[in-house]
Every structure is written in structure tokens, then in C-alpha cells.
Amino acid sequence: MSNLAIKEAGPAFFQQYGKAFQEKIFQGLAIDKDWAQQMHEVMKPHYFELKYLQYLCEKYFEYFDNYRCFPTMQLLIQMVAGDLGSEGSDGILRNQIVQFIHRMRGNPHPEDLPYVKDKALDFCKRQAFKEALTTAVELVQSDKFESVVDLMRQAVSVGMPSTIGHDFFEDLEARFQEIQRITTPTGLDFLDEKTILDGGLGRGELGVVVAPTGCGKSHWLVQVGAAALKQGKTVVHYSFELSEVLVGKRYDAHLTSISVNDLIENKERVTEFYEDHEFGNLIIKYYPTRTASVNTIRNHLEKLKFRGHIPSVVIIDYADVMRSTKAYEALRHELMLIYEELRQMAGDFNVPVWTASQSNRAGANADMVGLENMGEAYGKAQVSDFVLGLSRKPEEKDKGYGRLFVAKNRSGRDGMQFHVKIDTARSKFKTMDLQEIADIDPKNIMKEKWNDIQRTKKELDYG
Template sequence: MIHVEKIDNTIEELIITGIIVDTGFLQNIDRAIRPEYFVTDVNRILVSWIKEYFKENKVSPGEEITDIFRLNQGELDEDESKTVRIFLNKISKEYEGREFNSEYVLPKAFKYLELNAYDYKVKLLKRELRRGNLEKVKHIFNGATKDIFEQVTAWKSLSDISLLQSWWGEKQEPAMSFPGELGIYMPNIERGRLYAMLGPPKRGKSYWLMEWAYNGAWDGLNVVFFSLEMASHEVDARWKERISAKAIMPRRNREFTIPVKDCVHNQKNTCQIEQCTSPGTCVYEDKLRESYDDHPEHVACTYCEGIDDELFKPTYWMEKTTLARLSLKEASTTQEQFDDHVGKDRIRIITYPIASATVQDLENSLNELERHENFIPDLIVIDYADILKEDLKLGDKRHRVGDNWQKLSRMAKVRNAIVVTASQGNRSSAKKNRLDVDDVSEDFSKVMTIDGIFAINEVNFDQPDKWQVDKNWQIQRIETIALRYGKFTPGLQCVVMNDLARAQIHIDSYISWK
């Protein structure tokens, strides 16, 4: 079956696309769809074809809509055939393999069909009034409200087998995922949820939010990125570094340090495997790992990874490499390659000065994007929620901040989208090795509103030996500290290696206990 999430024309084409590609959407809306509720003759004909197919097969036509068109093409004139052909080609070529956001479109579709249903009834009334047929006028008038209610009502009965059929058998897969063991560690990321990265100032929250945007787009989602701190050119610069893995700003010696996965047995010279890359070398002094500068001879080894979990004990090491700065040509080429994979214009950005945008401003921007470009986001990234403008009428700051987070949760549910943002940790969080929910700043009600909170930890910040500090090894430890849906294990973390000089927040990762 074809799956669609983006339409470039009217609400009618959005509805028709949904009933072509999404059986669940068609099952839910079939009772409300009548060909006469659509404006154009072409749309009325398409709806009648699809309803007839659904009546016989109990599924949406999907790719078979092309065969239906060929069989019934004689009902259309030349211009109508051309219009239908262009529309169907758009679906099959541009949107194949992408999910249709039925939960968001459904209420819009019902509202549109309800208005058109009343408009149609009014036309029937006027016709019979002109004819002077009082009995038919009464019949239409008295039955109109009940008929339309039955067609468009949101009420459902648990005895209705069609409700069961509309969701049974759906694949319970995450809407997006992350690479490496981070993807294994993270819970299922689902539509209609509000997620947040938690960290003290300068911990890389904006880099993490861009990583969400990157992986969401890579998985085929429509993404919007609201920046409440950076200008559009700053967002674009960081984005180009992320997708190219090259820095825009030049370095004097062009040298970069890149953390890599290694094995503890390799570093302690306790490995007995002949394929070990650094036999005879030990990078530990007593129980402390020494600097990579002191051991240029050491070579990281992951030979046993995935072969023998008892032999492979993951840790990290550092390698040095020389990279030229990102050129304009490379930036353009990399963007084109990314677009070839995910589709052009998959990510949209908009920026606001700090504390100038309200949640309603964000909603208005999303509505404009949908109205003018029919772009419906699946992933909404906000960098970041704590600096949204607050409603001063709500009293103290805690309540104002909490109100913004509640509105973001509503945004996720109404739009059936993933909403992800960041929360600033409180003052004491900057001096902690592990963050928890008590480190969420301002209103604690945020914890009860957010569906998943992921702490960005960096341990041993206060060690006199800088080589015992995560930051100097370009290491962060992601830990789930709150999750509304699903289970998580306190203390289980994902160690993530990064190089922020090139906007690479995730180079590699492994799961570890702390």
C-alpha cells in the first residue's frame, strides 16, 4: 500500500488521498463520505470509485487506484482524465512509503464534510421549496440534523465491530528511531507525545534537538524546527555541519579529536584474543585511564563486539584526524544528497528572538504552513520551551512556564505529531553527575506533563585529573528519568560519543550501567 502525509492542494484532495492510501482512515470516514458533498465533478467520481471498491474489498485501493482509473476512464472527459492522472501520479511517485497522518486529518475532514452536508441539504430544501412540495420539504428539514449527526458524529460504540476492525492489526512501530545502541536504548518514539531533553546550560541541548530533527527526517517524517535562540543562518550552518560532518569555521592545524568505541580488556592489556589490536599496551595507571596523548601507540579494538558479549566490554578512546573546512560546494552537494534520500523541503525552520514567541505564535505558524503549502508536520522540534514567551496574566513564573508546557502537550495530541523540546536544569544540576526529575527547573508540573524526559549527563565534572572528566573525552550519558508510556530502568544509560566542533552529537554509542 502507498502511504501519504503531504498534499499540495485542497482539503478535498487531502480526504481523497487518505481514502486511497489508508484503510483505517477510510473505515472511520466512510459513513460521512457522499460524492455529493464534494465540490468538483472529478472528486465526486473518484469518491464513488473508491467507495465501490471499499464496499467489495473492505480495504483502501492503494496502488490499485491506477487500475480503477484505467477501467473507468471513459466516464471522464480529456481534461478530467488529465487532472486525475496528475493527481494519482503525485501520490504514487512522491509519497510512496510515507505514513498518512489520519488522526490529525480525520477531525478536519469530518468538519468539512459536515459543512458540505448541510449545504447540500439546503440546496435540496430550496429545490423542493421552488417546486412547492411541502411534504418533501418537511421530510428533508426534519431528518437533516439526525442524518448528518449519524454521518459525522465522533461518538463510537464499543459494540461496533467496525471500530475494532479500524485499528486491529496495525503495526506498533516507533514513528522514528536513532542510530547505534542509542536506538536500542531509547523508548518507542510515538506520535501524540511530548518529549524533552534535560540538561544544565551549555550541555548541548540544541545539538540534541537538531539530532531529533535529522533522524526524524531520515525516517521519512515531515519536520519543523522552531529556533527561539539562533538566527536562520545559524541554524542552517549547524545543520550543514551535521549532515556533512565537517566544520565551517577553519582550524589552525585542521586537527580534530574523534571519540571511538574501544574495549576495556584492550585498554588494560588483559585481552587474550589474537586479533586484539593493541597487545602489550596498557593505558591505565592504577585504576585511572590516562590521556590519549600519552598513548599514541594505542589502537581501539572492537573485534569481539557482536561476537562475544562476555569478552567485549565497551568503553571509549580518542583518535585524531585532519579535516579540511566545509566548502560551499560540499555543503550544497551534501544537502542535495540528503534531499535525494528523504525528499526535498522535508525540514522547515523558523526563528524567533528569545522570549518573543508564544505557543499560540507557533500554532499560527504551523497553520500558515499547512494552509499555504499543505505541509503537515510529523515531528515538531522547539529549541527550546523554557524561553517561550509567558502569559503574564497567570501569576508567578512557575505557573506561566507550566502553562506553556501543557499547551505543547496539547499541540502534540491535537496534531498527532511528535513534539520534542528541551528543559533547562536548575542551578544545582550543573554540579551533578546524574540528573533526575528534581533537577527540572521552575514548575515541577512539567514532569507530570511531559511523556518522556531524557537527561544529558556528564560525570566527574569536579575531578582534578581532567582525563577523568567526560567532557574532555567528548562523552555524554543519556538517561531516561521519566516515561509515561512503557518501562525504563533507573541507572541504565547510553554512553554517546560526540564531536561538537563538527556538530556531531552522536558518533557512536553503547549501553552501560552507572
């Protein structure tokens, strides 16, 4: 590759990360143009250890220097073909680039790409700052103190997002481009429909189910976890009250439709069921109540990613009994911080996060549990993207039904209430049809009782 050597040589700083990580760095450059512009300020092509990535990165950045925009992947391929397609060019390099592009196309949206981007940008910014410090020492020795101030100010600012924001009139076209929102369904069609969740809870979003104690919050979290498993997704379920085995049994009951109390004597049926069906992956992790903070969850997720378990959805049962990373005199401030950190974690790991919240006393007897019923800290609702109220009165528990109320929704409509059947033996929620809803209507029940009294009276009168 002597005739195609990169213009600026230097140490391959990315060598410590390995081939797969380095390839994802370049894939991030190709996919995210804004991030590529940040990296352009702090990264050099020679940071890559792999020669074909050095070559592609130099072509990519060189195009930006000339035209102030990055080339599309198709244009970059044409540029490479023009350089390496002639006789006498580096055939090995050309084949390596072709194979790399095939790998990129085979996995166009790696789930761990946000992590790779954050790690790479942070490393490059640190490296740029180290180089600036070295230069600053030389300037101080030469008594060029004003230059030191300018140099350090520049070192701090490099790698920061360069956009000024959305120019309303100049960027009009951007508002009419469809935004791809990758979702995880709840398993209930009326919630996942386009006008409400439009497919389910999206990556980077925080969903909260609010209900009184014993109403079915944990069962709801199993419902959404099982729905994701059926889609082939990787689910990480954290429990702070129920054991890992008990949570696992609830998933067994939901997926196999066998009552949780009958699982032991139906072990063979359960085993055969999983052999005949394909699901995603489920990791269940238990922490004692008020011992795990959001940082604990972050560290565990990092360990899972290191072992190849990339989460598609994270379920936390439940946020109100987590430990705050900062102590406050008032509990509501700690709860507010927990929810803010969960929302930040959802964005950092690019996954939907579902959790639950205990309602206040008023919610126990309410026909409809809303935002005003979120216990201790109303501010929990402010950072949540989707809030679902779950209500079940004692007589409704006995008959196996309840109500879901869409209290808040950043993705679509809210304010709707839905009647649902709740099978706690199988942790399943199902839609009720119109006849079933009519059968439980208090007015219809009273009318039917009145008709029974009238019929009885007639029978006695004519008896």
C-alpha cells in the same frame, strides 16, 4: 457521464480547495475507515467538483449503506471495472479514475493528510449545521418547536466518532495486528534500538531532553535534527535564544565534521560537501525569548505547508522560554500548559516534536538527571512521551563526555544510563566504548593514581 450521473446533485462545495486537496480527501476516506464513517454522516458525493471523485465517493458510500462497512481499495477497483469496463461506458471517466489510483499508489501516506482530513471534516460539519439551521427556521415558522430541538441535537452530533471504544473480548484480534509507527531517529543506535525507541521518536510524540544550564541541551537538539536531515527528512528548527545563523553553523559543523570555529576559513569545503551529499530540508526560525506561543508555531507551520514545506520533525529550543497562551499566577501552570499544547500540536500535525527543559538546581550536581529534576513543573513529564536526562559535571565537560539517562519512555524500556562523548564544537553525541568508560571510572582513576604513587615510591627507595 449521463448514464452514470450521481444520484443526488448539488453544489460542489469542495471546489474552493482545488484538485490536489480533493483527491487527498478521497484518499483519506480510503485509508481511514473510522474517519470515512464520520464523513459519511456529513458529506455528499456532489461536494466534490471532480466527476471521477464524485463517482468513486458514491460507490464507496453506497457499499457502506448496503453492508455497513467500506470496501477495500481492491474491491472498489473491481466494482468500478464492472461498471466502466463494458462497451459504451464513459472512457474518459475510466481513464481519470485509473490515473488517480496510480497517483494514490505513488504516494500512499501523504504527510499532510491529517490536515486535509481535519479541514474537510470541519467544513462538512459546518455545512451540515447551516443546512440544519435553514430547516429549523422553516420548522419554527410552522410552530414545530419540538422538532427543532431534535434537529439541532442531531446536527451537533453528526460527524462525531461513532465507536464506543475497544470491546476487550470482541476486538481481541485488533490487539494482535502490528501498528505502524513512523519514526525519526536520534542518530544514536543505543537509543534507536527496538527495545528503547524502536527507530526513534514517533509521529505525534513529544520528546524532551532535561539538563542544567550550559550542559548541552541545544547541541542535543541539533544532533537529532541532523540525524533527520541525513534521512532526507524536512526539519523545522525553532530557536528562542540563538540566532538563525548560529544554529545554521551548528548544523554545518555537525554535518561536515568541521569545528564551528573553523567554518569561515573552510567555506569551499562546506560548499563542496553539500554538493557531493544529499540531505533533507532544514528551516530555521528565530523568535525572541518569551514572544512565541504554541499558536505562533502553529501559524508558522501552516505557512510552511502552504509553501510546500511539509515538516517531518519539529525542534523547539526550548519550551521553557516560550510564552503561554494563558496567564497564570504560578509559572508552573503556564509551563504545564505549554507542554500540553506542544503535545497536542505534535498530534495535530502528525510529527515528532523535540524540545528541551531546564533542570532544577539539584540537577546541576547530580550524577543522573531524572524526572524529579525537571524545573518548576513536574507535570511537564506527564504529557511527554520520551524524557532524556543529560548530565555533565565540570570535570566531565573538560574531557568531553557526559551521561544520558532514559527517564521516561512510552515506547519501550526506561531507567538505563549511557555514557556518551559530547563534541560541542560539532554538536555531536557519540557512544563510548567499554574501554573509554573504564578510563573515566573514578575507581579506576584512583587505582591508577595509587599505582603511580607506588611506582614513584619504589623509584625513590631504590634511587
